[in-house]
Amino acid sequence: AQTVTQSQPEMSVQEAETVTLSCTYDTSESDYYLFWYKQPPSRQMILVIRQEAYKQQNATENRFSVNFQKAAKSFSLKISDSQLGDAAMYFCAYSFNNAGNMLTFGGGTRLMVKP
Amino acid sequence: DTGVSQDPRHKITKRGQNVTFRCDPISEHNRLYWYRQTLGQGPEFLTYFQNEAQLEKSRLLSDRFSAERPKGSFSTLEIQRTEQGDSAMYLCASSLAGATDTQYFGPGTRLTVL
Numbered sequence: 001a002q003t004v005t006q007s008q009p010e011m012s013v014q015e016a017e018t019v020t021l022s023c024t025y026d027t028s029e030s031d032y033y034l035f036w037y038k039q040p041p042s043r044q045m046i047l048v049i050r051q052e053a054y055k056q057q058n059a060t061e062n063r064f065s066v067n068f069q070k071a072a073k074s075f076s077l078k079i080s081d082s083q084l085g086d087a088a089m090y091f092c093a094y095s096f097n098n099a100g101n102m103l104t105f106g107g108g109t110r111l112m113v114k115p
Numbered sequence: 116d117t118g119v120s121q122d123p124r125h126k127i128t129k130r131g132q133n134v135t136f137r138c139d140p141i142s143e144h145n146r147l148y149w150y151r152q153t154l155g156q157g158p159e160f161l162t163y164f165q166n167e168a169q170l171e172k173s174r175l176l177s178d179r180f181s182a183e184r185p186k187g188s189f190s191t192l193e194i195q196r197t198e199q200g201d202s203a204m205y206l207c208a209s210s211l212a213g214a215t216d217t218q219y220f221g222p223g224t225r226l227t228v229l
Contacts, residue, residue, distance in 0.1 A: 004157075035217075037220075043222070044119075044220050044221060044222040044223065045158075045206070045220040046220070047217055047218075047219070050217060091157050091158070093157075095216075101146075101210070101216045101218075102148065102160040102163060102171065102174075103148075103150075103158070103160060103208075103218060104160070105157030105158050105159070106157050107155075107156055107157050108155075108156070108157050
């Protein structure tokens, strides 16, 4: 079974600084997708960034980028120029390219942004 | 595009009662997913539909849980004979099957079982 592990329950960053959130996963599949979702307090989960496993190039979305290390099964999220609105729970998730693509989530990292 | 909506947003019930939650997906999305999220944890997959067909239901937590999507549009999740351990956030997501198949989440229904 696939598992996703986020080893940092909480992280904090100073506004305008850079922070990296860690995620590792376990799978025997070669074709899969990885995601980072953001869940602000009392608000719905939104997709931050996604990575297809067959792509070697790391995905980027504005201030958000990933470091995808397929051999190491590592998928970290880097947030540059952190803003107060980045404060949230961040979940790493995996889906296998089968019918349905159900998501397997990690336990989450709470990110606090200090002004 | 109004996003995924869920109703009710909060539900308080007494142990032993039945509850039903509704999810309305993004209109053009043909896949619909249900997840459960307990406090401080990541969401846990329960079941999903493609159109009206329930293609995966082995992850439903017990036979007290059931879901339907009768016309391939909205879906309902029912919990019978609720227990205190059912207290959680129930999340719905939808996607368009295809190369990207990105799931978009609703705001969730928070269930409290007294």
